[in-house]
Amino acid sequence: MALIQPELTKELKKYGASDLDACYNCGTCTSVCSLSSEDNSFPREMVRYSVLGLEDDLKSSLKPWLCYYCGQCTTNCPQEAAPGELMMSLRRWLTAKYDWTGLSGLFYKSWPLTVLGFILILAAEIGFAARLHFHIDRIMHYGHYFEMFSILGVFTVILLPNIIRMWYFTILKRKIKAPLKAYYTAISDLFVHMFTQKRSLDCEDNKFRWLEHFVLVLGYLSLLFTTVFLNWFETNNLFINILGYxxxxxxxxxxxxxxxxxxxKNKEMNKRSQPSDWFFVIWLFFMGVTAFVVRLFIDLNLIETNSWIYLFHLMILGQWALIIVPFGKWTHFLYRSFGMYFAKIEELAK
Structure with missing residues (x-):
C-alpha cells in the first residue's frame, strides 16, 4: 500500500509549486504535451500523485526528468494550476531526496541559507589568500589545484552516491529486473542526452532554446576542460588561449x-523563476566573464597589480563548485541525463 503524506503539497510549495490544488484532473496538460506518451504520460499523473500525497510514487518516478518545461501545459491549463511549474518543483524536490547530505533541500527552501554558504566560502577564500600574503602566483597555483580536487571531491563524495540513491529509488526499489546487458546497451542514451538533450527538440517552438542549451553545455564543458586540464591561466599556447577566450x-x-x-518573463518557463534559477544563470554568467577578464589581465601583464580580479573569479568558482553544482540547479543536468538512462534501462527490461 502506498504511503500517503497529507502535507506533501505544502512541502512542494516550498520548492516552487503553486496552485496544484486547483487541478480538477481534466487532462488538458497531458493532451497538449508533445513529450507525453502512452508509456510515459505526464504531467497530470504527477499532479495527482502530488495532490494525493503519494510521496513514494513520486520519489520512484522518472517522469519529472522526462519533462523539458516548454510551458504548453501551464499555458493551456483551464484552472491555472501551473502543471509545468509543478514538474519543475518536483525536480527540485527529487534532487533533495536523492541528496544524502540533506543540504539540497535546505538550500532550495531557504535562499538566505544559500547566501550564507556563499559568504562562508568567500570568508574562507580571503583567509586562505591572506595566509599566502595575497601573492598572486601562489594563489593561482593553489587555485588550480582547488579546481581539480573540487571536481573530483564533489563527484565522488556527493554526486556519485546521489546517483546511486536515484538508481535505488527508480530501479531497484521498483524491482525492475534489468539484465546487465541493458545497462551497457543504454549507456549511449546517457551520453547523447547529457551532451545534446535531443529530447527537448520534440517540444513545440523549442528549437532555438535547444540550440542555446546545446551551445552552453559544449561551452561550459570545454571551458572546464581548458581551465582545469589544459591550465588555461598558466599556459602560453596560442591555440589554448584563443580556445579559452x-x-x-x-x-x-x-x-x-x-x-x-x-x-x-517573455515565456511561460521564465515567469516563475525561483532563487535557485537566478543563482544558476547569474553565477554561470560570472564564470564566463571573470574567466575571460582574468586571462585578459594575464595577457596584458596586469594581473600582478589587480589580483582582486582573480580572487573574485576564485570566489565565483568556489561558490559554483561547492554549492550550485552539488546542491543547486546544476544537478538537474546530471539527474536528467541519468533519468533518460534509467528510463531506457526500464524499457529494455520489459
Whole structure:
C-alpha cells in the first residue's frame, strides 16, 4: 500500500509549486504535451500523485526528468494550476531526496541559507589568500589545484552516491529486473542526452532554446576542460588561449540571454523563476566573464597589480563548485541525463 503524506503539497510549495490544488484532473496538460506518451504520460499523473500525497510514487518516478518545461501545459491549463511549474518543483524536490547530505533541500527552501554558504566560502577564500600574503602566483597555483580536487571531491563524495540513491529509488526499489546487458546497451542514451538533450527538440517552438542549451553545455564543458586540464591561466599556447577566450565568450553571451529572458518573463518557463534559477544563470554568467577578464589581465601583464580580479573569479568558482553544482540547479543536468538512462534501462527490461 502506498504511503500517503497529507502535507506533501505544502512541502512542494516550498520548492516552487503553486496552485496544484486547483487541478480538477481534466487532462488538458497531458493532451497538449508533445513529450507525453502512452508509456510515459505526464504531467497530470504527477499532479495527482502530488495532490494525493503519494510521496513514494513520486520519489520512484522518472517522469519529472522526462519533462523539458516548454510551458504548453501551464499555458493551456483551464484552472491555472501551473502543471509545468509543478514538474519543475518536483525536480527540485527529487534532487533533495536523492541528496544524502540533506543540504539540497535546505538550500532550495531557504535562499538566505544559500547566501550564507556563499559568504562562508568567500570568508574562507580571503583567509586562505591572506595566509599566502595575497601573492598572486601562489594563489593561482593553489587555485588550480582547488579546481581539480573540487571536481573530483564533489563527484565522488556527493554526486556519485546521489546517483546511486536515484538508481535505488527508480530501479531497484521498483524491482525492475534489468539484465546487465541493458545497462551497457543504454549507456549511449546517457551520453547523447547529457551532451545534446535531443529530447527537448520534440517540444513545440523549442528549437532555438535547444540550440542555446546545446551551445552552453559544449561551452561550459570545454571551458572546464581548458581551465582545469589544459591550465588555461598558466599556459602560453596560442591555440589554448584563443580556445579559452571563445569558450568564455560563448558562456557570457548565452547566459546573458537567459538572464534577460528571466527578467522580461517573455515565456511561460521564465515567469516563475525561483532563487535557485537566478543563482544558476547569474553565477554561470560570472564564470564566463571573470574567466575571460582574468586571462585578459594575464595577457596584458596586469594581473600582478589587480589580483582582486582573480580572487573574485576564485570566489565565483568556489561558490559554483561547492554549492550550485552539488546542491543547486546544476544537478538537474546530471539527474536528467541519468533519468533518460534509467528510463531506457526500464524499457529494455520489459
Amino acid at each position: 571563445v569558450e568564455s565568450i560563448v558562456i557570457f553571451v548565452v547566459t546573458f540571454d537567459f538572464v534577460l529572458s528571466r527578467i522580461k
